[in-house]
Amino acid sequence: MLKYKIVTDSSSDLLTLPDIPFATVPLKIQTAEREFIDSADTDVDEMLTYLATYNGRSKSACPNTQEWLEAFENVENVFCVTITSGLSGSYNAAAVAAREYMQTHKDRRVYVIDSLSTGAESALLIQKLREMILSELSFDDIVEGIKQYAMHTHLLFALESLHNLANNGRVSPLVAKFAGLIGIRVVGCASEKGTLEILEKTRGGEKALRALLAQMQANGYSGGKVRIHHCQNPSVAEDLAQRIRTLYPQADIVIAPTRALCSFYAERGGLLVGYEDSL
Ligand code: X90
Secondary structure (H helix, E strand, C coil): CEEEEEEEEHHHCCCCCCCCCEEEECCEEECCCCEEECCCCCCHHHHHHHHHHCCCCCEEECCCHHHHHHHHCCEEEEEEEECCCCCCCHHHHHHHHHHHHHHHCCCCEEEEEECCCCHHHHHHHHHHHHHHHHCCCCHHHHHHHHHHHHCCEEEEEEECCCHHHHHCCCCCHHHHHHHCCCCEEEEEEECCCCCEEEEEEEECHHHHHHHHHHHHHHCCCCCCEEEEEECCCHHHHHHHHHHHHHHCCCCEEEEEECCHHHHHHHCCCCEEEEEECCC
């Protein structure tokens, strides 16, 4: 039996985690014709190309309780990070699975963390859990530690299209219509309730990057960890990283691609930026 394991759903955009038992439970993207399981072998670029020409409805589906239970199996202490409960049923399914798992195995524990976010911010939470487990903190200290840390991490996004978010009822159609205009990018954040909050509508990529940086600073960023997750947009992610490094040479920045779920909603060109405030 494993002593510790970190389990997350595929919204955190991580496929592997070094040195620690780790599993990701996939969300799914579905049309009437095809299903994309958000796993290591999904070709995200091909999925986006297919969806761009597909005329019918497309939607996502979160993991069910059974799928979460399978990922918890044979572990004494599980830390589980889910996409925000404000936009998905993933957290609820994981919480039910956790209760069931602890009822069947009285000596085992599962702590489910509602990220109230996704992607790059969830990945920061997972990195922190990893560090605390490797430092051999107790289960209760890790629970306390991650609660504290989560109060100091944030998520911003810059999106060129809100089409899939609006079609699936995650953002108002009116906002989405505006974002669909050529050259307009919507900059927003994960709200305290874990929903999308629109902060600014900018014209042009340059202004969107400046808005992201200004928002980070206004929110207390001062050179800590940053993760930039991009949907098929490495050059803009690198551009943002350079701007951050110019102001904060010590900044610890990781750039990574979004997996299928975040790519479906962020759409081509989209950026998700997770960062720490001054802690
Ligand atoms: O349960 C499901 O089917 C999943 C639903 C997920 C819906 C939203 C995913 C958003 C992904 C878009 C920009 C970041 C918004 C963050 C707000 C908390 C990425």
